[in-house]
Amino acid sequence: MTQQFLLVPFAALLFILPFPGTVALRLLCLAAAFSIAAISWWRITPPAIPLKRTLFAWIFVAAASLLYAVDPAYSLGEIKNEVGYTIMAFVAFFAMTSDERRMQWMLLSLTLGALALCSWALVQVFSLGHWKQNGGYGGTAAFASYMAAIVPTVLLLGFYFKNTQLRIGAMIALILLVVTGYFCEQRIIWPVLFLQLFTGLILFRKVLGISQLRTVAALVLVLLLAAIALLGSQISRFDRNPFPAVTMENDSRLVFWPKVASRIMQHPVTGAGFGRGVMYKAYPDLTPRENAELWHAHNVILNYGLAMGFPGIVVLLAIWVALLREYARFWRSNNSELKMLGTCGIVLIIGVLARNMVNDMFVRDAAILFWAINGMLLGLGRRTMAAELSEST
Numbered sequence: 302m303t304q305q306f307l308l309v310p311f312a313a314l315l316f317i318l319p320f321p322g323t324v325a326l327r328l329l330c331l332a333a334a335f336s337i338a339a340i341s342w343w344r345i346t347p348p349a350i351p352l353k354r355t356l357f358a359w360i361f362v363a364a365a366s367l368l369y370a371v372d373p374a375y376s377l378g379e380i381k382n383e384v385g386y387t388i389m390a391f392v393a394f395f396a397m398t399s400d401e402r403r404m405q406w407m408l409l410s411l412t413l414g415a416l417a418l419c420s421w422a423l424v425q426v427f428s429l430g431h432w433k434q435n436g437g438y439g440g441t442a443a444f445a446s447y448m449a450a451i452v453p454t455v456l457l458l459g460f461y462f463k464n465t466q467l468r469i470g471a472m473i474a475l476i477l478l479v480v481t482g483y484f485c486e487q488r489i490i491w492p493v494l495f496l497q498l499f500t501g502l503i504l505f506r507k508v509l510g511i512s513q514l515r516t517v518a519a520l521v522l523v524l525l526l527a528a529i530a531l532l533g534s535q536i537s538r539f540d541r542n543p544f545p546a547v548t549m550e551n552d553s554r555l556v557f558w559p560k561v562a563s564r565i566m567q568h569p570v571t572g573a574g575f576g577r578g579v580m581y582k583a584y585p586d587l588t589p590r591e592n593a594e595l596w597h598a599h600n601v602i603l604n605y606g607l608a609m610g611f612p613g614i615v616v617l618l619a620i621w622v623a624l625l626r627e628y629a630r631f632w633r634s635n636n637s638e639l640k641m642l643g644t645c646g647i648v649l650i651i652g653v654l655a656r657n658m659v660n661d662m663f664v665r666d667a668a669i670l671f672w673a674i675n676g677m678l679l680g681l682g683r684r685t686m687a688a689e690l691s692e693s694t
Contacts, residue, residue, distance in 0.1 A: 314334060314390075319418050321437065335393045359617075363380045370579070488531055491530045498520075501644055504632060504643075508637050572608045574609075646679075646682075
């Protein structure tokens with residue numbers, strides 16, 4: 302009972318993360334979770350924390366940006382939010398996800414949060430006739446980012462545990478996420494979802510016992526459905542805003558991104574200081590007068606380049622590569638559970654990275670969620686791998 306009580310801040314954090322207006326409660330849960338992990342450290346003796354060198358490099362490059370930041374106070378606050386809080390989440394969830402039961406608790410909390418958010422959003426959409434951007438369930442861009450992170454974990458809940466009720470609940474949550482995604486009208490959802498399902502099927506096909514022909518047929522069907530959904534989202538967006546800029550071929554980012562890249566090349570080593578908002582502070586002329594929403598680069602790699610030059614881009618890519626390397630080790634195992642954790646992690650990273658190529662939402666709640674999930678997956682995966690090695694010796 303005491304052990305379950307200790308997991309309450311972790312479960313609560315995962316449940317409330319996607320809901321705006323919960324910042325104070327979110328930080329309280331994060332602080333409690335990190336404190337519990339720190340106090341319990343010597344008793345639970347977790348494996349060595351992965352990615353230490355990469356994370357230290359991230360901290361160093363971010364801190365070094367304060368030396369040339371256009372607004373050091375702003376950059377320091379962003380480092381606290383985007384580096385400090387996310388590493389706290391990663392370490393806490395890595396330490397406390399010591400067994401499958403705890404993983405089940407956390408995945409269930411994530412899924413229940415998704416069910417609540419999607420239900421609320423759909424009720425509002427059907428009653429108002431449109432997505433209310435300042436509603437308590439968040440804006441459409443935030444939901445697209447949430448979906449990229451949550452879909453792999455919902456599928457993991459359904460497949461990892463041999464529990465029919467959990468599987469049914471996961472399928473209901475997945476259907477709600479897809480339906481909500483359609484009414485969200487964020488076009489990026491559909492290529493990201495296809496990419497995730499494509500990757501998952503390719504990596505886990507043999508374990509599932511699906512023939513090559515059926516895999517190809519499933520992927521063709523998913524591609525067709527994703528294309529239909531993408532077309533439907535585009536038609537819906539154009540009906541509400543019949544201007545040429547709404548069409549994909551006239552997207553203002555296609556002209557905007559080369560200008561951002563050119564500005565990075567002017568300051569390739571330094572940048573303007575850590576933080577997504579430094580573009581508007583250092584280069585306000587880059588924001589098009591006809592599109593005030595482009596106050597940042599709308600691409601996580603370009604934003605890191607504007608903030609910290611090429612060192613920032615390199616350290617960001619190093620983080621993705623280091624995570625993929627960890628999950629590749631799990632996937633290469635003969636243990637089906639480890640292979641599933643590895644597949645989930647790879648699908649998570651590919652989806653989140655792809656989503657943030659067209660809008661940088663790798664901040665605040667989305668960043669904490671991403672690192673918390675990675676902490677869970679790596680925490681259980683490393684323990685499982687260590688147990689396998691000890692049994693073999």
